[in-house]
Amino acid sequence: MIQHGMFFIAEAFIGMKRSPLMSVVAMTTIMTALVLLGVFLIINLNIRYLSGFMTSQLEIRVFLQQSLTTEQISTFKKKLTQLDGVKTIQFVNKNTAWANFTKNYHKLNLNKIIENPLPHSFKINVHENYDIFKMTEYIKLHTNYITDVKNGGVLNNRVYAFIKWLKYSGVFLILLLFLATLLIVVNTIRLTIINRQEEISIMKLVGATNFFIKGPFLIEGAIIGVIGSSSAILFLNHFYSYWGQKLQEGLPFIPIVFDQYILNQVYLYLGLSGIILGIFGAYISVSKSLKLTA
């Protein structure tokens, strides 16, 4: 078995050496296809990150009854803190709220309002992807403490719909891109194999089993996959660090993923995809060729 393995590896390199142009074409195809897949994955990653960031910025505002005592407010705060999904809870004093309001809307003529109309309130931030509506509905049940509960409303709805859409369409698009890439890779490797169709037919004539014929081509596919995907990863890494940085400088308020651990996971997927595409592409192509020869 080891002897066969060594033979397959040696034959794979010999095969690539004998048709270098086709090997380079196959590697370039895999590289290009994986760069496209990688760009899509990174865009998808950033959009998800952005939507997560936006969600985490959304808050629930709980307006308290004017008549509540400090003790009651503290009890209610404790109760809210224990709720699932609550990340932070902050008490906003009615005077602070009014001060902020007058500061933000200083162009309005607010001098005629003698008494502060705003109540005390709580500002609640929820954990990422937590259902903000369920929590709002639950807080609304505490009628002896509150007058009203507000959340991002329409914006919230849209953000959630967008995240949901991203989850499903992202998976679908990645699958579609992967299939398209596989198709391109299969056809490119097929060209390299058609080039060696005669060799395959001679191998069959001298009594080589299909396993023995396929072996070197599968190894060759794997090598092409490794080189193609490594080039794609190197390119993406440089491209993303440069243009991502530029984008961050231009649009500093948009969060962009620079966490190398997360990016490495994307690159790992790409690397594995390249190897799988190379081997699978070679397998499909050589199997087709074997069917053509007697």
Place this chain on the structure above:
Amino acid sequence: MIQLKKVSKVFSNGLKVLDNIELTVQKNEFLYLVGPSGAGKSTLLKLIFREQHPSQGEIYIDNFLLNTIQADQIPYLRRNIGVVFQDFKLLPKRTVFENIAFALRFLNYSRRRLRRQVTQVLSLVGLNEKMSRLPSELSGGEQQRICIARAIVNNPSILLADEPTGNLDPDTSIDIIQLLSKINLLRNTTMIVATHNQAIVNDIRKRVIELKNGKIVRDQQLGAYCQ
């Protein structure tokens, strides 16, 4: 021993290439298959080699019924049957040594045994000195010798040659048939040679099977090309 019992072959377009062939080839026998183009010589060899299936009848090799062989067993059958082609079918980018060793690669031989076997067979065909050459650097006769060497390197019990002298000049053709005859004697290989070449059949007399329109019209010991 090769046995064909009532074997017929009809192509998908309805053309009957072989018609009710009855033939027995004994172990170590040397026979010529002669006849005009389209008589069915190559098809008969392809049936034995299992490159094609018979439409009717049974083919036995050493009492093993070939009709029932599974696709995954065909490679093992072919290791016991060497084939020599008119167009040599050598791998152009591999050396003489590599071309011959190619047929032994899947037999799990050690490197030493592989080298020894290839060298032996190269001595037999007289091309020991040219093992590092590429096929394109050799003459037609030499290329055919390599094709023969590759066909016999794993000691098959049967050797089928389809027009082995088709691309060669008369002198080289005689050399090739003498080489096949030598292999037949030295290695006890059953030999079936399909040929158009009158001179070799007449010069080196063996059993002759003549085919015409897919039928055996003559079976003669030490026969000539024409009756």
